[in-house]
Amino acid sequence: METVPNGISATRIEHANWRKSRRSNPSGNCVELAVLADGGVAVRNSRHVTGPALVYTREEMAAFVQGAKDGDFDDLIGRD
Template sequence: MDRICRDRIRIYNGMPARDLGNEGWQKPWSGGNGGSCVEAMKLGDGRVALRQSTDPDGPALIYTLHEMERFIEGAKAGEADFLLA
């Protein structure tokens, strides 16, 4: 579902992350990995944008709040552990 918010631009999955601006991105999952991490931004309509910190001009993945809640709950419960095996 495409929506318009954040300075009246059309926000969609896969859009260039640079179009969302540089303010508001955070690195909630950073660690000792040499600066290569995922950055997140909460959008005005409650959705969440993710981008790769090493490619800030690359695509942004846009998730609904429900999708992010489910992902985080599942990761906490070990449902994503297969990604690390």
């Protein structure tokens, strides 16, 4: 099983099933994620689908998602 390098063009990730949040908007302001064959998770900008993909381990993604659920990043979205 080949490891996908961080920063690879998202179009070079074979068999990626990219998906985005149901909360994405028509302006395309969202990210898309794909589970990789080695269990990692690739992330790309939905407006630049041929651009680079950032690759994270499942553990890194779990920590991020839990932090988001806990509100750790709420200050980044400019809510009052």
